[in-house]
Amino acid sequence: MDLKDKLVSSFLAFENNIDVDHPVHDIRSEAIKNFELKGFPNRKEEAWKYTSLNSIQKVDFSIFPKETNALEYKDVKRYFLHEIDTYKIVFIDGVYSSFLSETTHDGVDICLMSAALSKPMYKQIIDVYFNEVASKDESLTTLNTAFSKEGAYIYIPKNKMPKKPIEILHFATGNEAALLLQPRNLIIAEENAELQIIERHQSLTSNEVLTNCVTEIFAAKNAIIDYYKVQNDVKNASLIDNTYISQKSNSVVKVHTFSFGGKLTRNNLNYYQNGEYIDSTMKGVTILGEKQHVDHHTLVHHRQPNCESHQDYKGIYGEKSMGVFNGKIIVDKIAQKTNAFQQNNNILISDKATINTKPQLEIFADDVKCSHGCTIGQLDEEAMFYLQTRGIPKKEAAALLMYAFANNVLASVRIPELKMRINRLIANKLGVQLGFDL
Amino acid sequence: MLKVNNLHAGVEGNEILNGINLEVKAGEVHAIMGPNGSGKSTLASVIAGKEEFEITEGNIELNGVDLVDTSPEERAHKGIFLSFQYPVEIPGVSVTNFMKTAINESRKARGLEDMPANQMLKLIREKSELLEIDRKFLSRSLNEGFSGGEKKRNEIFQMAMLEPKLAILDETDSGLDIDALRIVANGVNKLKSKDNAIIVITHYQRLLEYIIPDFVHVIHEGKIVKSGTKELALELEDKGYDWLKNESVV
Numbered sequence: 179m180d181l182k183d184k185l186v187s188s189f190l191a192f193e194n195n196i197d198v199d200h201p202v203h204d205i206r207s208e209a210i211k212n213f214e215l216k217g218f219p220n221r222k223e224e225a226w227k228y229t230s231l232n233s234i235q236k237v238d239f240s241i242f243p244k245e246t247n248a249l250e251y252k253d254v255k256r257y258f259l260h261e262i263d264t265y266k267i268v269f270i271d272g273v274y275s276s277f278l279s280e281t282t283h284d285g286v287d288i289c290l291m292s293a294a295l296s297k298p299m300y301k302q303i304i305d306v307y308f309n310e311v312a313s314k315d316e317s318l319t320t321l322n323t324a325f326s327k328e329g330a331y332i333y334i335p336k337n338k339m340p341k342k343p344i345e346i347l348h349f350a351t352g353n354e355a356a357l358l359l360q361p362r363n364l365i366i367a368e369e370n371a372e373l374q375i376i377e378r379h380q381s382l383t384s385n386e387v388l389t390n391c392v393t394e395i396f397a398a399k400n401a402i403i404d405y406y407k408v409q410n411d412v413k414n415a416s417l418i419d420n421t422y423i424s425q426k427s428n429s430v431v432k433v434h435t436f437s438f439g440g441k442l443t444r445n446n447l448n449y450y451q452n453g454e455y456i457d458s459t460m461k462g463v464t465i466l467g468e469k470q471h472v473d474h475h476t477l478v479h480h481r482q483p484n485c486e487s488h489q490d491y492k493g494i495y496g497e498k499s500m501g502v503f504n505g506k507i508i509v510d511k512i513a514q515k516t517n518a519f520q521q522n523n524n525i526l527i528s529d530k531a532t533i534n535t536k537p538q539l540e541i542f543a544d545d546v547k548c549s550h551g552c553t554i555g556q557l558d559e560e561a562m563f564y565l566q567t568r569g570i571p572k573k574e575a576a577a578l579l580m581y582a583f584a585n586n587v588l589a590s591v592r593i594p595e596l597k598m599r600i601n602r603l604i605a606n607k608l609g610v611q612l613g614f615d616l
Numbered sequence: 617m618l619k620v621n622n623l624h625a626g627v628e629g630n631e632i633l634n635g636i637n638l639e640v641k642a643g644e645v646h647a648i649m650g651p652n653g654s655g656k657s658t659l660a661s662v663i664a665g666k667e668e669f670e671i672t673e674g675n676i677e678l679n680g681v682d683l684v685d686t687s688p689e690e691r692a693h694k695g696i697f698l699s700f701q702y703p704v705e706i707p708g709v710s711v712t713n714f715m716k717t718a719i720n721e722s723r724k725a726r727g728l729e730d731m732p733a734n735q736m737l738k739l740i741r742e743k744s745e746l747l748e749i750d751r752k753f754l755s756r757s758l759n760e761g762f763s764g765g766e767k768k769r770n771e772i773f774q775m776a777m778l779e780p781k782l783a784i785l786d787e788t789d790s791g792l793d794i795d796a797l798r799i800v801a802n803g804v805n806k807l808k809s810k811d812n813a814i815i816v817i818t819h820y821q822r823l824l825e826y827i828i829p830d831f832v833h834v835i836h837e838g839k840i841v842k843s844g845t846k847e848l849a850l851e852l853e854d855k856g857y858d859w860l861k862n863e864s865v866v
Contacts, residue, residue: 559668564704566688567664567697568714568774569722575689578709578717585708585757 181235182217185321186210188241192325202295202326205309209323216317228502228534229444229473234416237386239358241325243271247351249382251278257380258345261595264376265344267330271351272359274328278347286340287333291362294331303333307366311394311424311450319420319446322392326362329391334371336398343374343593348391350415352383363393367401367429374404374593381415392420397429399453404432404592410439410603413468420446427453427482434591435462436600437472438607448477451513454484462491463584463600465607466499466531473502480513480543487517492584493524495531506538507548514543520550525557525583527576577610617642617679617813618663618782624673625662632658634838635674640782643810647824647849648817650835651857656817657701659835660786663815664698665691678782693725695781699771699788706758711770712740714758715777722778743776747803765796772803783807784815789823801826821853834860 179187189210197203218235219226249270258266265288268278274290281289287300294300295308313319330346350357359379367373381387397403409417417440423431437443449458464472478487493501503522524533537550557579565575581604591597620638624631632655640646650656662669663676665688676683678694686694706714720730731739744751747769759767768788775783785804789797804827808814816827824832824846832848833840834857841860842848852860 558704560702561704561706563661563664563666563668563688564700567692567700568718569689569692569725569778570718571689571721572687574717574721578706578714582706582708588708 181237181239185241186214189324191242196327197296200295202304202308206324206326208314209320212315212320213317213324216315216320219317225475225504228500229442229471234388234442237356237388239356239386239388240354241358243273243354243357246271246273247353249275249278249349249351254278254349254380254382257347257349257378259343259376259593259595259599262593263342265340265342267344267346269328269348269361271349271353271357272328272361282340286335286338287331288340288344289331291329291331291364292327294364295327300331303366307364307394307396309394311396311422312392312420313422313448316420316446318390318418319392322360322362322390322420325360326392329362330365331363332365332373332375334367334373336368337370338368339372343376346375346377348379348389350381350383350385350387352381352385354385356386357388359387359389359391361389361391363391365393365403366396367398367403369398370400371398372402374406376406376408376593376596378408379411379415379417381412384412384414387415388418389416390418390420393422395421395423395431397423397425397431399426399428401426401429403430405434406591406593406596407433407435407445408600409435409437409443409472412439413441413470415440416442418444418446421448423449423458425449425451425453425456425458428455429453430457430459432459432461432590434587435460435474436603437462437464437466438603440470440472443472445472445474447475448479449487450479451481451485454482456482456485458485458487459590460489461587461590463587463604464491464493464501465580465584465604466494466501467496467607468499469497470499471501473504475502475504475506477506478508478518480507480509480516480518483512483514483516485513485516487519489520489522490587491522492587493522493533494527494580494583495524495533496527498528498530500531501533503533503535503552504538505536505550507540507550509541509543509546509548511542514545516543516546516548518546518548522552523583524552524554525580526554527557574610577605577608580608581605619677620663620674621677622674623659623662623671623676625658625669625671627669631672632669632838633662636835636838636840638833638840640813640815642781642813644831645808645814645816645827645829647829647832648815648835649819649832649849649852652819654835655838656835657786658838660698660784660815660817663784664688664696689721690725692778693722697775697778697780697783699768699775699783699785701787701790703759703767703771705760707760709758711754711756711758711773715740715774718774719777739777743773746806747773747776748799749773764791765793765799768792768796768800769803772800772807776803776807780812782813782815784817786817787819788816789818789820797823798826821849824849836860
């Protein structure tokens, strides 16, 4: 049986274990119908031209893990931002781990989607927000919606700010030969609320893992959200990350995506501006080697006047790795005085590495400022020579230049300990010890 | 210390240096002058080991060791320093961290442990005081947003930190106003000793009023066409380069 058929037929079994009378279940039933109709995307579709899911579909993924493994904190400590205190929402093989988590209901809700979907006190919010901004026809999103059951649920009321950053971590332990995970996150920041989130998907074995994640984010007026995605998974782990963001007036939502690992990673990052004076910022550093593949698809839909969007993605590709950047900007006719900036710069450090980069601008307003630029190059020889004349060997010199190249993306990371961590991940990825933390 | 013997070098078959002979002894300051395109900067780059240039004939020796097949970083480890006309910007890497990397890589090449942090800080303090460099400057990203004068002063600071045997200053005076020029020249003079040597490459005589050379060489079409003492620089200032060009034709 192929993966699509297996998923569709599993839906009946899934229904046996959930509350089918909850209104969300109508949304799930709708979604599985859509997925059944569409199936997995293929390379004939423009949005999937450079990323093939064929090999993934041949894997016999387990959809409901049989049993869960326990993890000791000491074994996974290094994946947490343990230098500082954080709230933690942790899942092991898709199942919530209360032992590793630190949630709260003290003025803010930092807890679980399963709780939000089952407890009456959350029903009103779920009715308003669940599946509100996520696509109803993109097939992988609808697949996630159909099986949505668990994930992070974060609700920050008006004028509130959690005391510390929130980490969302998903571990896969390899208790199945191949595991499919479909976390579903819902994040709501009410008027004037502020929060910081770090999300990470980490496999702990060499068994195959595929994560198809959907995150919906709602930023009300004046809300500020910083979202950091750390993608440094092992080589048999693949991630399809679908993020949908709805912003109201004067809100600021920044998403940083650091892609250093994994087998296949596809980031679908979608912003919808539903107010004025909005700032939507997305930044990324991608450093790949081996046969890794990362595909960034961004969308900013400017639907109201006087808003801004900023995109800055840097990529460094070695060995036989492959990168894709596709940045789509839509400016509606009403969205006058839009400022939309998009930048994608790439360095190829191997003859066999590939990058496909494409800006896609659809502008219907006439008084807008839109700029886009993409570059593909090699390391500057004169700069290499400069560093070498200071006694720095080629490999270290190249690493310093690559770090400098990615630096302005790191400059906007607002959690210093996270910035240090990313710096160290970059140094590791580049295989250098520079005698100081980058 | 440095011996350049009948050096021929070029890029992709175009010869730029046509048989340079030069000997620099410890404790000496040599100035190399010449019109634009004469090969001054190429000579500096070739001595420092830039791979883009191919040496077709002759050789370069440092203290009796042939350098021709060594990489730029190996030459740096052996004590050659090149100050750039256009230093490269490295965003996100502070001057201090950059120097730590450079010094420790050189130590590693000599089989030494990393310099202990307190010793490094002491050295940085000493050298920055010597060159009148504000400590705040050291935490800025290397050369990023530096003025022309700051970049050149930072080059001399790096020279002070690395303590080379042979320092080559390539057009260090270009783009500097008189005050910046004086600060840079003072720095160089403080670093001068009987054990090291300096080659100053310049188009104008101006810098040589502050860094007094023992010898002046004029390069034209990839050859040294005239050598003399510091008076030669003054003569060039008066007459320009044309009389030398004519002389070389004869």
